[in-house]
Amino acid sequence: MGQAADTKLTARASLAACLFACAGVFVPVDSAWAAMNLCAAPAMQTSERTSAAPIAQGLVKRVAARLNDQPKPLARLHTEGTLPHEGIYDESLAAEQDLALMRDAALVWRATGDERYLRLVDRFLFAWATTYQPSFDPIDETHFDAMILAYDMTASALPVKTRNAASAFIAKLANGYVERVDAQPRPLTGTYRNNWESHRVKLVAMAAFTLDDRKLINAAQRLFVEQIGANVAPDGATVDFTERDALHYVTYDLEPLVIAALAARRHNRNWLVLRAQNGATLQLALDWLMPYALGEKTHEEFVHSSVAFDAKRREAGLPGYAGRWDPKDGAELFHLAARLSGRYTNVALRLAPTPPAWLAVCLPLPAR
CATH class of the missing domain: 1.50.10.100 (Chondroitin AC/alginate lyase)
Incomplete structure (x- = not known):
């Protein structure tokens, strides 16, 4: 391995060590990184690491505590126009936490390369992509931005089955919204x-x-x-x-x-x-x-x-x-x-x- 490659791996390992100190674990960093559209490039600059590290440690702690969670996807979410405890409001609010968790796990994986977080994203993404049926109510579905971001950060490293299911779901969601807007006078x-x-x-x-x-x-x-x-x-x-x-x-x-x-x-x-x-x-x-x-x-x-x-x-x-x-x-x-x-x-x-x-x-x- 060349000197440049050694330097790159050392930098990634240093970031992982920093972020995982609070969780008490360290996993060697893998070289598989997904391309992103919104988040910063995986090889964050030193100034970015310094800026993000304290908050990142808190994020790692929270996600580490949920590494063994299992997804609880619903076929439908509905909170729009309802009050707490009405209809499926409470159930929907609880289920939406899955979407935020897969985004946060993808961020931790992106920053550290620990495959346990990628596996969490994999099982949550697949479960939701194969269970949820879009209603095309944008208030009910706005939190799917977190699922899209999770996919975006992990797509290149996901199993083919999950990648295909998630990309098909995301395409269905987006095209459905475009069709509905374009049908309006x-x-x-x-x-x-x-x-x-x-x-x-x-x-x-x-x-x-x-x-x-x-x-x-x-x-x-x-x-x-x-x-x-x-x-x-x-x-x-x-x-x-x-x-x-x-x-x-x-x-x-x-x-x-x-x-x-x-x-x-x-x-x-x-x-x-x-x-x-x-x-x-x-x-x-x-x-x-x-x-x-x-x-x-x-x-x-x-x-x-x-x-x-x-x-x-x-x-x-x-x-x-x-x-x-x-x-x-x-x-x-x-x-x-x-x-x-x-x-x-x-x-x-x-x-x-x-x-x-x-x-x-x-x-x-x-x-x-």
Whole structure:
């Protein structure tokens, strides 16, 4: 083995040792790495390791404690429009934890090469891909972004059976959403222009770039631009703010669009400043929210919402559906946005000193 190869293996082993110190284990690093569309390249730079390590250790601990978990896939998830304890809300919420676990396990495998985490991803991916039947309700299915990301990070190392099942599922999900949006009359209205559409666009974009499907990629960009034009006004205000009178829904609307833009960025496409026909951009929408995130403006939530379910949730005592918006609720959005542009780094750090653990390991450093 040459000196360069020795150096590369030593670097990977050092990272693995760092991350696994808290778990008390160390497994030699394998050379099989999957190509990624959203997360940073596997061979993280020293500065990225330093930035990610403390949070990564916590992520490793949490996933290590669940290494022997078995998947509990459901054929259907449903939380949209329901309160806790109604219908299958609680069961769906519990099952969704599987999706986050496979993403986190994929991140730990990516960072360490420990095959036990790849095996966890393998069994969870296969179980969900062969059990779940898409309903094409984007609110119920938005958390499948975690499953797509798990596949994206591990695809090249998965058994053929799992890779084929997962890729077929992801393609079915994305194409189904595209077909449903394309069947709508123009201009798009209702849930085809509010936050629901943002979540559709996110799933389509992540699937498209993960599968490297040219037709889907073109559809994803087309739908992204259309959603910016339908949802964002030239001054940056969103349809969801008008309908719901709540910054809660502005963040819920913009987060999926930022994630879609992050997936596109890995393929050298800058969707942050991609301009719709009305002149709106994702950047304008984020900039509109910034004064509220910085505390320069305040907002009483849901006072004039036109959606009856908002009042129902307020009456049920769910947090966040009355009173002044807490800027910290925008922390994840701005930490995501900071990975697109350095203009959002300061506000992200002001809202929370560290990003969510999965994001800190996926993309340790903000953009410049």
